[in-house]
Amino acid sequence: MARDVLIVGGGVVGLFTARYAAERGLSVTVVERGGPADEGCSFGNAGMIVPSHVVPLAAPGMVSLGLRYLLSPESPFYVRPRASLDLLRWGARFWRAANARHVERSAPVLRDLHLASRACFEELAGTIDFGLVTRGLLMLCKTTHGLEEEARAADHARSLGVPATALSAAEAQALEPGVRLDVAGAIHYPLDAHLTPGRLMASLRESLERSSVRMIWNASVTGWKTREGRVEAAVTTRGDLTADEYVLAAGVWSTPVARDLGVSLPMQAGKGYSLTLPAPRRLPHLCALLHEARVAVTPMGRALRVGGTMELTGIDTAVNPARVRGIVKAVPRYLPDFEVGDFDGLPAWVGLRPCSPDGLPYLGRTGRFRNLSVATGHSMMGVSLAPITGRLMAETLAGAPPSIDIEALSPDRYS
Ligand SMILES: Cc1cc2nc3c(=O)[nH]c(=O)nc-3n(C[C@H](O)[C@H](O)[C@H](O)COP(=O)(O)OP(=O)(O)OC[C@H]3O[C@@H](n4cnc5c(N)ncnc54)[C@H](O)[C@@H]3O)c2cc1C
Structure with missing residues (x-):
């Protein structure tokens, strides 16, 4: 039975x-x-399938990056100061995990999981429709410093057998004919993919x-x-x-x-937002991450979704308009075909990511x-x-x- x-x-x-x-x-x-x-x-997430993401969130440099972001109201990361023992314990565990040894141990596990999962998606695409697009992901970098950071991440991914190609601005543009790019360069992860979550x-x-x-x-x-x-x-x-x-x-x-x-399952809610343009001016062919802004841009059928932020504010789905503005303002900086006004009046979707320390x-x-x-x-x-x-x-x-x-x-x- x-x-x-x-x-x-x-x-x-x-x-x-x-x-x-x-x-x-x-x-x-x-x-x-x-x-x-x-x-x-x-439902409202960015729909990216990411074998490129072999490094867990708890990694060297993340604590100092988070502290730098804390002071800016439009930054992609925020922790609401609150008297919560759970948050304090979670923060201490995150801090302890954010080291090179943890990354070294975790990266092969995440690689194996992502690659096996991608294979499942490809298999599934033969039986049900969910808008799978397997053209890869562009990590778009606005600054040479950002590009150097991402080139190191790409070297690390390649050392684990995940393909990644560093591109000049012109090479990135040649790969993405759908929209104009204003970037210093990019990394292309050909095994990444995207889908339409709904x-x-x-x-x-x-x-x-x-x-x-x-x-x-x-x-x-x-x-x-x-x-x-x-x-x-x-x-x-x-x-x-x-x-x-x-x-x-x-x-x-x-x-x-x-x-x-x-x-005991320690987790914090990592709040993020997305906005979906039903009829965008232009439609990229690939999904992209805007590196410095930490914003995701995903074509979904004829629509375009942008999303981002990681706010640790407890289990709370209130929208913070300044952080949504931060997402929207980043888009035209990398993709000059778009204007901030394109997003006027669009409702911000809110999601709570389940984040382990x-x-x-x-x-x-x-x-x-x-x-x-x-x-x-x-x-x-x-x-x-x-x-x-x-x-x-x-x-x-x-x-x-x-x-x-x-x-x-x-x-x-x-x-
Ligand atoms: C802005 C944003 C962008 C993202 N982009 C990506 C991306 O590109 N790629 C990616 O891989 N991930 C992305 N994510 C993360 C991804 O969306 C989440 O990791 C994923 O949706 C979590 O799925 P889940 O099934 O674990 O949790 P959920 O989707 O939260 O599902 C849990 C379900 O449990 C139900 N539930 C809760 N309590 C109870 C109860 N007591 N009884 C019965 N039911 C209950 C809830 O109603 C809910 O439906 C993104 C997230 C955000 C916020």
Whole structure:
């Protein structure tokens, strides 16, 4: 008989876990607090698939960079000063992890995860439509200093087997005929790709609903029943749900949900914004990151989405207009076909990234409960890593050995 699995959270990580677990013959239910067309973190993001991102957020130089940004109201990074023990502990752990040894250990793991995930996306593109474009990503640098920084990052990526090409301004322009560039140069990561997140979520949901997966919308997990090292039921606003295995994939809310079980999953919400131009003046062919501004620019069908900022302000979705202005003002500096006024009147979408202190996801079984697993903490790479996360989680649930070593991602590493 198929083992029953209950997945808490219907974001991109929960849905991919459901897909691969069902493919392995498990009987899957997803319980999601919102509705099918929720506008959470998995919907309004920049849709980039990024094998280029082999360095975790916790890396040398990030603490000093963050401190430099703190004083500017339009900067891409902000921590709201507040008396929070969780924030202090998270900050101390981030600081301890932001070193060269951590990067050296984590980069091969992230590379393997990203490349395997990209392969899953390519395979999936044959069965469902989500606007996959595999032309690579341009890291656009406005300054020679920025270009030198990114050239070093490209060397590091290449040393790990991730292709990257340094381009002059003219070479970058030749690769991107869709818009004019005003940059010092760029790095091209040919294995990066992009997709349309809303379409991905809708296609995944529809394919799950057509399969044996049961989706329970508008139901929130509010507590748990446990006995002798096992979870017996999830208590929800629509009654108790029982299963043989439970997977926590509730994004940044996994922390409070896990706390109810006595499981410690330190995370901070990394708030970001995006704005989508439905009919842009010009449409780039490739997705791009504006290096100095930390802004993402992604063509999605005929639309163009720009996004950015990382604000640690707690679980709070209030829009800070100065930071949204910071995103909008960066675009014409790199892409002079656009004007700040192009974005007038567009609503700013808000998303909360689930950020672990060491920049690595939490993935695997917990030691505290034999039948509880965790799949979260992907920070700015949750879309990119969602398929491989789902596949690894399905392997775990089916009792198969993981196809990639996930020891470094243990959800117990801060217990
Ligand atoms: C501006 C911005 C740009 C980004 N760009 C990219 C990008 O280009 N590439 C990339 O890879 N990533 C990107 N990200 C990050 C990515 O969006 C996230 O990492 C990813 O969406 C996280 O997915 P998730 O499924 O873990 O969490 P979520 O999408 O947050 O899903 C968790 C779900 O759990 C549900 N839930 C919570 N609590 C409960 C409960 N108690 N009971 C039931 N359900 C519950 C929530 O309603 C939610 O639907 C970006 C993020 C932002 C903000």
